[in-house]
Amino acid sequence: GNSVTQMEGPVxxxxxxxxxxxCTYTATGYPSLFWYVQYPGEGLQLLLKATKAxxxxxxxxxEATYRKETTSFHLEKGSVQVxxxxxxxxxxxAGGTSYGxxxxxxxxxxxxxx
Amino acid sequence: xxxxxxxxxxxxxxxxxxxxLQCTQDMNHNYMYWYRQDPGMGLKLIYYSVGAGITDKGExxxxxxxxxxxxxxFPLRLELAAPSQTSVYFxxxxxxxxxxxxxxxxxxxxxxxxx
Numbered sequence: 592g593n594s595v596t597q598m599e600g601p602v603x604x605x606x607x608x609x610x611x612x613x614c615t616y617t618a619t620g621y622p623s624l625f626w627y628v629q630y631p632g633e634g635l636q637l638l639l640k641a642t643k644a645x646x647x648x649x650x651x652x653x654e655a656t657y658r659k660e661t662t663s664f665h666l667e668k669g670s671v672q673v674x675x676x677x678x679x680x681x682x683x684x685a686g687g688t689s690y691g692x693x694x695x696x697x698x699x700x701x702x703x704x705x
Numbered sequence: 706x707x708x709x710x711x712x713x714x715x716x717x718x719x720x721x722x723x724x725x726l727q728c729t730q731d732m733n734h735n736y737m738y739w740y741r742q743d744p745g746m747g748l749k750l751i752y753y754s755v756g757a758g759i760t761d762k763g764e765x766x767x768x769x770x771x772x773x774x775x776x777x778x779f780p781l782r783l784e785l786a787a788p789s790q791t792s793v794y795f796x797x798x799x800x801x802x803x804x805x806x807x808x809x810x811x812x813x814x815x816x817x818x819x820x
Contacts, residue, residue, distance in 0.1 A: 622805075623806065625808075627811075632813075633813055633814075634709070634795055634797075634811035634812050634814050635795065635809075636810075636811065637808050637810075640806070640808070642805050642806050680748070684805060686805050690736060690755050690761075691738075691753075691799045691801055692738070692753060692763070693750075693809060696747055697746055698745070698747050
């Protein structure tokens with residue numbers, strides 16, 4: 592079956608530090624990959640996505656590249672801010688007759704200190 | 706355009722009670738979903754719907770029921786609440802026509818505690 596594995600958390604960084612959150616997946620075929628972010632007390636919102644191999648998704652300074660050879664979609668940001676403190680979820684959409692259903696990783700809590 | 710709205714925001718139930726979690730979207734989306742979020746476990750799909758009158762089970766449907774009589778509404782019913790149903794519940798919707806680029810839009814969630 593399909594699965595998504597994220598790096599163990601939580602992650603604590605100082606402001607302006609470099610961020611990497613690892614995400615690897617298992618899927619048949621060619622999934623689409625997503626990063627969702629959940630700010631405290633809110634629902635999830637889409638951060639970025641990539642739909643085919645070597646695509647790079649980017650938004651708000653965050654980037655992730657769809658690497659088929661390593662089945663990975665790691666999230667990076669060059670300089671984090673306190674306002675980036677949130678829970679980050681990697682997810683995949685397997686396509687076909689999946690009816691849009693997403694498979695989520697367990698989430699990584701990011702805390703950024705001033 | 707309110708997006709996806711959920712009520713209530715918080716609820717405490719006693720074991721054996723029942724309740725309905727409401728979800729409404731105003732984006733005319735075809736697909737709707739119910740997830741539960743347990744600490745450190747990510748989101749698990751409970752039920753989903755691809756249109757009015759059409760629903761199907763997700764990963765963890767036991768103890769829940771859904772209906773979809775309109776495009777806008779997708780209520781989740783808990784019968785005979787159990788402590789294992791203590792969780793945060795999220796409703797989401799998506800267009801259903803964009804294929805592999807489709808984006809799910811989430812509501813703010815309902816935090817349910819069963820004591």
